[in-house]
Amino acid sequence: MKKSLKRLAIDTATKYIYLALMIDDKEVSSIYQEGDNNHSVTIIPLLAELLKNAEISLQDLDEIIVGVGPGSYTGVRIGVTVGKMIGYLNNINIYQVSSLALLASTSKQKYILPLIDARRNNAFMAFFNQKKRKLTYLKNDTLENIESFKSNIIEKYEVIEFGKPNLKKIIDSNLMVKIEDIHNLTPNYLRITEAERNLK
Amino acid sequence: MNVLGVETSCDETSVSIVRDGNVVLANEVLSQIDIHKVYGGVVPEIASREHIKGITYVFDQAMKKANLNFEDIDLIAVTKGPGLIGSLLIGINAAKVISLNYGIPIIGVHHISGHIYANYIEQGMEFPILALVVSGGHTELILMKEHYDFTKLGETQDDAVGEAYDKIARVLGLEYPGGPVVDRLAGGGEDNLDFPRPMINSNDFNFSFSGLKSHVINTHHNMKQRNEKINIDDFCASFQEAVTDVLVKKTIQAKNKYKVKQVIVAGGVAANSGLRKKMKAKITDIPVYFPKMQYCTDNAAMIAAAGYFQYKKNGESDDLYINGYSRLDLE
Ligand SMILES: [Zn+2]
Numbered sequence: 001m002k003k004s005l006k007r008l009a010i011d012t013a014t015k016y017i018y019l020a021l022m023i024d025d026k027e028v029s030s031i032y033q034e035g036d037n038n039h040s041v042t043i044i045p046l047l048a049e050l051l052k053n054a055e056i057s058l059q060d061l062d063e064i065i066v067g068v069g070p071g072s073y074t075g076v077r078i079g080v081t082v083g084k085m086i087g088y089l090n091n092i093n094i095y096q097v098s099s100l101a102l103l104a105s106t107s108k109q110k111y112i113l114p115l116i117d118a119r120r121n122n123a124f125m126a127f128f129n130q131k132k133r134k135l136t137y138l139k140n141d142t143l144e145n146i147e148s149f150k151s152n153i154i155e156k157y158e159v160i161e162f163g164k165p166n167l168k169k170i171i172d173s174n175l176m177v178k179i180e181d182i183h184n185l186t187p188n189y190l191r192i193t194e195a196e197r198n199l200k
Numbered sequence: 201m202n203v204l205g206v207e208t209s210c211d212e213t214s215v216s217i218v219r220d221g222n223v224v225l226a227n228e229v230l231s232q233i234d235i236h237k238v239y240g241g242v243v244p245e246i247a248s249r250e251h252i253k254g255i256t257y258v259f260d261q262a263m264k265k266a267n268l269n270f271e272d273i274d275l276i277a278v279t280k281g282p283g284l285i286g287s288l289l290i291g292i293n294a295a296k297v298i299s300l301n302y303g304i305p306i307i308g309v310h311h312i313s314g315h316i317y318a319n320y321i322e323q324g325m326e327f328p329i330l331a332l333v334v335s336g337g338h339t340e341l342i343l344m345k346e347h348y349d350f351t352k353l354g355e356t357q358d359d360a361v362g363e364a365y366d367k368i369a370r371v372l373g374l375e376y377p378g379g380p381v382v383d384r385l386a387g388g389g390e391d392n393l394d395f396p397r398p399m400i401n402s403n404d405f406n407f408s409f410s411g412l413k414s415h416v417i418n419t420h421h422n423m424k425q426r427n428e429k430i431n432i433d434d435f436c437a438s439f440q441e442a443v444t445d446v447l448v449k450k451t452i453q454a455k456n457k458y459k460v461k462q463v464i465v466a467g468g469v470a471a472n473s474g475l476r477k478k479m480k481a482k483i484t485d486i487p488v489y490f491p492k493m494q495y496c497t498d499n500a501a502m503i504a505a506a507g508y509f510q511y512k513k514n515g516e517s518d519d520l521y522i523n524g525y526s527r528l529d530l531e
Contacts, residue, residue, distance in 0.1 A: 038523075040289045040292065040293060040523060040524065041521055041522075041523045042521070043293070044293065044296040044297065044299075044300055044520045045519075045520045045521055047300065048300055048520060057301075058297075058300060058301045059301065073245065073248070073286075074248070074285075074286050074289070077248060077252050077286070077289070077290060078289060078293055080252060081252055081255060081289075081290050081293045081294055081297075082293055082296075082297055084252070084255065084256055085255070085256065085259075085293075085294050085297035085298065085301075086297055086301070088256040088259065088260070089270065089297065089298065089301050089302075090301070182256055183256050183257045183260070186249070186252060186253050187249075187252065189249070193243060193245045193246050193249070194245070195239050195243040195245070195246060196246070199238065199239070
């Protein structure tokens with residue numbers, strides 16, 4: 001009998017915690033819930049619950065998929081820390097995916113603009129085209145003024161700010177990047193820190 | 201009992217394995233000090249970014265050094281506060297993953313109890329003990345009547361000692377962190393500037409360093425205005441003498457009042473040579489212990505040592521909801 005492929009996906013770049021367990025091509029269990037700015041407290045208990053329901057342990061996993069942002073700096077670091085540790089401890093393949101791509105995967109529209117607010121009229125955004133349930137980037141992940149980003153798009157699009165990701169679509173769209181050396185996995189902040197900017 | 205210690209409360213990513221509270225099998229520390237130097241202090245967002253970069257690497261190095269597998273670990277001890285919240289959360293969540301992955305109990309440890317237990321690694325403990333905790337974030341006198349029993353006798357009302365050192369160093373144009381540089385230059389200078397010893401005669405165990413700091417800054421400013429020759433070494437020596445006079449006098453008063461059997465000096469400023477010398481010269485009736493240099497600054501071995509005694513005392517661990525706290529009382 002062929003061994004099944006067990007994959008765990010994690011994303012905490014928005015105010016929602018997203019955890020999903022896929023066995024072969026089927027999502028068997030998932031959690032998408034508001035974290036109340038408390039991802040750090042709840043993510044591991046939620047993960048424990050998810051695994052328990054599916055009757056597997058972290059050591060049974062074959063692959064891990066981590067949303068690396070862009071998004072809330074503190075938020076995204078929680079998910080990346082957890083994913084990085086699981087990958088490291090169990091010596092399994094780890095894939096990173098844009099948190100904006102995960103957002104885009106929730107939409108059924110042809111043109112999709114995922115958006116994570118970054119205050120002062122700025123946001124983390126990207127622009128996608130969807131054909132036959134396959135997503136392709138038209139504009140890469142960026143952090144800029146919301147109005148100016150939108151003003152450069154002529155197509156009619158849907159803005160997505162939250163929603164439970166469609167992991168199957170992400171996998172089928174080849175939007176994941178394999179990390180060769182687990183120690184190198186870090187969030188995609190899209191911006192250097194204020195201290196570094198002031199230094200220049 | 202093999203305890204895995206995890207410490208990420210400020211700017212060092214550290215993982216250690218300590219057996220039975222004092223046998224250090226590994227103590228790996230990834231220091232960010234060179235990264236923060238150019239900013240004249242620790243930048244919290246940069247600290248968090250560095251912790252997440254190095255976290256799995258430090259675990260890997262520690263396990264290899266100890267020649268153990270995670271399955272050999274009996275308890276995970278992780279710093280839960282006080283400290284930089286974004287930094288703390290990385291260590292805490294990494295520790296929680298290990299706990300869930302292997303079913304190992306986890307315990308959240310107070311950072312200052314770690315600094316105090318750094319001494320257990322080398323010296324053991326005989327109670328009652330008086331601990332002077334001096335670092336960039338702390339200046340407190342703590343009484344311990346037995347293991348894992350802390351009573352705060354007094355603390356700084358404003359700046360921590362280490363903080364005062366950093367600010368003085370900045371005014372004098374010295375590099376960050378200020379403690380080691382001021383300490384070194386003080387050795388070549390003279391205590392001739394007549395700086396105040398704040399609260400030295402107050403009838404309690406509290407401290408204050410902001411007045412002294414302002415006095416030093418004003419003196420420096422006025423001398424500059426008058427085009428007087430400024431001897432940096434004398435500034436360092438005068439400042440260090442003033443600080444250590446206060447620390448030593450209050451420590452002696454507390455020692456006598458509570459009839460302790462040991463004095464422990466803990467925290468980053470315990471590395472200060474002026475403080476070491478004066479404390480040892482003035483207290484001769486009972487032992488005064490300073491941790492080895494590598495256990496003075498933040499490290500996970502001290503967290504593992506403290507976690508071991510915390511677990512032994514209470515017999516219980518935390519659950520997976522354990523959180524980090526930027527401010528946290530020791531008692
Ligand atoms: Zn410390």
